[in-house]
Amino acid sequence: MKETLHAVRQGSGAPGRQYEYLILTVRPDESVPVAYQRLREHAEYGKWELERSRLYMGGGRQYWMRRRVLRVERTLDVF
Template sequence: MAEYEYQMLTFGRDESRAAVRQSLADHAEYGHWELWRVSLFMGGVRKAILRRRIIRVQRTA
């Protein structure tokens, strides 16, 4: 079964949609993160949860 590590990003209501999109694209491109879930809360706060697969190297004898 695949193992993942997670990172949560929080964006305030004053941040533009373009700035949020650029930040998510940068994390995806340079950190190899994928967008897993986005939640929009009352007051306009967005929380995005990113995940990436943990690759474990198997030792060969």
């Protein structure tokens, strides 16, 4: 199983929200239950959500997961 983390991009859902994307690629010879377990672990511990999944001819699969990047604003001015 191959995992690729992409840079922050502008989300298509709402303007101003930034998302980080993780793409999981599963080869045809790998088992699907192991891939689902990996997706559950990312969702539970990494706070990722499944955005898209794709099944290719031949049995390969790709899963796109995303999570929102929270921008922290400074609330205290120190002089």
